[in-house]
Protein backbone atom coordinates (compact mmCIF):
# COMPACT_ATOMS: atom_id res chain seq x y z
CA UNK A 1 0.00 0.00 0.00
CA UNK A 2 1.79 3.04 -1.24
CA UNK A 3 -0.64 5.82 -0.44
CA UNK A 4 -2.89 6.23 2.55
CA UNK A 5 -6.02 8.29 2.94
CA UNK A 6 -5.08 11.04 5.40
CA UNK A 7 -7.68 11.57 8.13
CA UNK A 8 -9.76 14.71 7.77
CA UNK A 9 -8.17 17.11 10.32
CA UNK A 10 -11.59 18.24 11.63
CA UNK A 11 -15.15 16.96 11.89
CA UNK A 12 -17.33 16.62 8.77
CA UNK A 13 -19.52 19.50 9.97
CA UNK A 14 -16.61 21.78 10.95
CA UNK A 15 -16.84 23.90 7.80
CA UNK A 16 -20.58 24.53 8.09
CA UNK A 17 -22.34 26.62 6.93
CA UNK A 18 -19.91 27.16 4.04
CA UNK A 19 -19.43 23.48 3.16
CA UNK A 20 -22.02 21.03 4.45
CA UNK A 21 -21.21 17.92 6.49
CA UNK A 22 -22.69 15.42 4.01
CA UNK A 23 -20.58 16.81 1.17
CA UNK A 24 -17.44 16.65 3.31
CA UNK A 25 -18.17 13.06 4.34
CA UNK A 26 -18.75 11.77 0.81
CA UNK A 27 -15.92 13.87 -0.59
CA UNK A 28 -13.32 12.61 1.86
CA UNK A 29 -14.49 9.07 2.66
CA UNK A 30 -15.65 8.10 -0.86
CA UNK A 31 -14.05 10.30 -3.51
CA UNK A 32 -10.62 10.80 -1.99
CA UNK A 33 -10.58 7.17 -0.82
CA UNK A 34 -11.28 6.04 -4.40
CA UNK A 35 -8.33 8.05 -5.75
CA UNK A 36 -6.06 6.43 -3.16
CA UNK A 37 -7.34 2.91 -3.93
CA UNK A 38 -7.10 3.36 -7.71
CA UNK A 39 -3.59 4.81 -7.47
CA UNK A 40 -2.47 1.95 -5.24
CA UNK A 41 -3.88 -0.55 -7.73
CA UNK A 42 -1.68 0.96 -10.44
CA UNK A 43 1.37 1.13 -8.16
CA UNK A 44 1.08 -2.61 -7.48
CA UNK A 45 2.01 -3.20 -11.11
CA UNK A 46 5.12 -1.01 -10.77
CA UNK A 47 6.33 -1.27 -7.16
CA UNK A 48 9.37 0.93 -7.92
CA UNK A 49 7.01 3.88 -8.37
CA UNK A 50 5.57 3.36 -4.89
CA UNK A 51 8.91 4.37 -3.36
CA UNK A 52 8.49 7.93 -4.61
CA UNK A 53 6.49 10.63 -2.87
CA UNK A 54 3.28 11.47 -4.69
CA UNK A 55 4.72 14.90 -5.54
CA UNK A 56 7.84 13.37 -7.12
CA UNK A 57 5.75 10.85 -9.02
CA UNK A 58 3.65 13.68 -10.48
CA UNK A 59 6.68 15.82 -11.33
CA UNK A 60 7.98 12.86 -13.32
CA UNK A 61 4.63 11.79 -14.80
CA UNK A 62 5.98 11.80 -18.37
CA UNK A 63 8.44 9.03 -17.49
CA UNK A 64 5.85 6.84 -15.73
CA UNK A 65 5.24 3.59 -17.71
CA UNK A 66 2.50 4.09 -20.25
CA UNK A 67 0.24 1.30 -18.99
CA UNK A 68 -0.37 3.17 -15.70
CA UNK A 69 0.42 6.78 -16.68
CA UNK A 70 -3.16 7.95 -17.16
CA UNK A 71 -4.47 6.11 -14.12
CA UNK A 72 -1.78 7.77 -11.98
CA UNK A 73 -2.20 11.18 -13.59
CA UNK A 74 -5.87 11.04 -12.52
CA UNK A 75 -5.64 9.19 -9.23
CA UNK A 76 -2.23 10.14 -7.79
CA UNK A 77 -3.20 13.63 -8.95
CA UNK A 78 -6.52 13.33 -7.12
CA UNK A 79 -4.78 12.05 -3.99
CA UNK A 80 -2.29 14.92 -3.99
CA UNK A 81 -4.88 17.61 -4.74
CA UNK A 82 -7.27 16.46 -2.01
CA UNK A 83 -4.52 15.93 0.57
CA UNK A 84 -3.69 19.62 0.16
CA UNK A 85 -7.32 20.71 0.02
CA UNK A 86 -8.27 19.36 3.48
CA UNK A 87 -5.35 21.12 5.16
CA UNK A 88 -5.84 24.57 3.62
CA UNK A 89 -9.32 24.75 5.14
CA UNK A 90 -10.27 24.90 8.83
CA UNK A 91 -13.17 25.82 11.06
CA UNK A 92 -13.30 29.55 11.82
CA UNK A 93 -11.17 30.22 8.74
CA UNK A 94 -11.20 33.11 6.32
CA UNK A 95 -9.86 36.61 6.73
CA UNK A 96 -6.84 37.75 4.76
CA UNK A 97 -3.22 36.62 4.37
CA UNK A 98 -0.48 38.40 6.30
CA UNK A 99 3.29 38.20 6.62
CA UNK A 100 5.50 37.25 3.69
CA UNK A 101 2.67 35.62 1.74
CA UNK A 102 0.44 38.64 2.29
CA UNK A 103 3.23 40.86 0.95
CA UNK A 104 3.83 38.59 -2.06
CA UNK A 105 0.11 38.55 -2.90
CA UNK A 106 0.00 42.34 -2.66
CA UNK A 107 3.01 42.84 -4.90
CA UNK A 108 1.86 40.24 -7.46
CA UNK A 109 -1.88 40.93 -7.65
CA UNK A 110 -2.21 44.41 -6.12
CA UNK A 111 -4.48 43.16 -3.34
CA UNK A 112 -5.97 40.01 -1.84
CA UNK A 113 -9.34 41.01 -3.31
CA UNK A 114 -7.84 40.91 -6.80
CA UNK A 115 -6.40 37.45 -6.14
CA UNK A 116 -9.85 36.32 -4.96
CA UNK A 117 -11.41 37.66 -8.15
CA UNK A 118 -8.84 35.79 -10.25
CA UNK A 119 -9.38 32.52 -8.38
CA UNK A 120 -13.14 32.97 -8.65
CA UNK A 121 -12.84 33.59 -12.38
CA UNK A 122 -10.49 30.64 -12.91
CA UNK A 123 -12.75 28.32 -10.92
CA UNK A 124 -16.00 29.40 -12.55
CA UNK A 125 -14.36 29.41 -15.98
CA UNK A 126 -12.98 25.87 -15.72
CA UNK A 127 -15.27 23.96 -18.09
CA UNK A 128 -16.41 20.72 -16.49
CA UNK A 129 -14.43 19.35 -13.55
CA UNK A 130 -11.14 20.65 -12.21
CA UNK A 131 -9.33 22.94 -9.81
CA UNK A 132 -8.21 26.56 -9.53
CA UNK A 133 -4.94 27.17 -7.69
CA UNK A 134 -2.62 29.84 -6.41
CA UNK A 135 0.76 28.51 -7.51
CA UNK A 136 4.41 29.28 -6.90
CA UNK A 137 7.18 28.54 -9.37
CA UNK A 138 10.68 27.47 -8.29
CA UNK A 139 11.63 31.13 -7.80
CA UNK A 140 8.59 31.77 -5.61
CA UNK A 141 6.71 33.77 -8.25
CA UNK A 142 2.94 33.51 -7.73
CA UNK A 143 0.28 32.88 -10.36
CA UNK A 144 -3.32 31.68 -10.69
CA UNK A 145 -4.29 28.86 -13.01
CA UNK A 146 -7.06 26.32 -13.45
CA UNK A 147 -6.54 22.67 -14.36
CA UNK A 148 -8.98 20.10 -15.76
CA UNK A 149 -9.89 16.84 -14.01
CA UNK A 150 -7.27 15.92 -11.36
CA UNK A 151 -4.28 17.29 -13.29
CA UNK A 152 -1.70 18.38 -10.74
CA UNK A 153 0.36 21.59 -10.86
CA UNK A 154 3.33 19.42 -9.83
CA UNK A 155 3.25 17.97 -13.37
CA UNK A 156 4.38 21.42 -14.55
CA UNK A 157 6.88 21.81 -11.72
CA UNK A 158 4.66 24.36 -10.03
CA UNK A 159 3.84 24.18 -6.32
CA UNK A 160 0.18 24.50 -5.30
CA UNK A 161 -0.15 26.94 -2.37
CA UNK A 162 -3.93 26.76 -2.01
CA UNK A 163 -6.82 26.12 -4.33
CA UNK A 164 -10.43 25.16 -4.80
CA UNK A 165 -11.94 21.91 -6.02
CA UNK A 166 -14.62 22.81 -8.57
CA UNK A 167 -15.81 19.27 -9.31
CA UNK A 168 -19.56 19.09 -8.78
CA UNK A 169 -18.97 16.50 -6.02
CA UNK A 170 -17.39 19.32 -3.98
CA UNK A 171 -20.51 21.49 -3.89
CA UNK A 172 -23.56 20.13 -5.67
CA UNK A 173 -25.58 18.96 -2.62
CA UNK A 174 -25.64 22.45 -1.14
CA UNK A 175 -25.04 24.78 -4.08
CA UNK A 176 -26.37 22.80 -7.10
CA UNK A 177 -25.42 24.75 -10.24
CA UNK A 178 -24.20 27.83 -8.31
CA UNK A 179 -20.46 27.20 -8.48
CA UNK A 180 -19.68 30.91 -7.99
CA UNK A 181 -21.58 30.96 -4.68
CA UNK A 182 -19.65 27.90 -3.49
CA UNK A 183 -16.29 29.49 -4.31
CA UNK A 184 -17.32 32.74 -2.60
CA UNK A 185 -18.26 30.77 0.54
CA UNK A 186 -15.10 28.62 0.35
CA UNK A 187 -12.93 31.71 0.95
CA UNK A 188 -14.47 31.76 4.46
CA UNK A 189 -12.88 28.37 5.22
CA UNK A 190 -9.27 29.25 4.42
CA UNK A 191 -6.68 28.28 7.01
CA UNK A 192 -4.11 31.02 6.51
CA UNK A 193 -1.69 29.59 9.03
CA UNK A 194 -1.46 26.38 6.99
CA UNK A 195 -1.40 28.21 3.66
CA UNK A 196 1.41 30.52 4.82
CA UNK A 197 3.37 27.46 5.98
CA UNK A 198 2.98 25.91 2.50
CA UNK A 199 4.28 29.12 0.91
CA UNK A 200 7.33 29.23 3.18
Ligand code: MN3
Pocket residue numbers: 027031082165167169170
Ligand atom coordinates in the same frame (compact mmCIF):
# COMPACT_ATOMS: atom_id res chain seq x y z
MN1 MN3 B 1 -12.84 16.45 -5.08
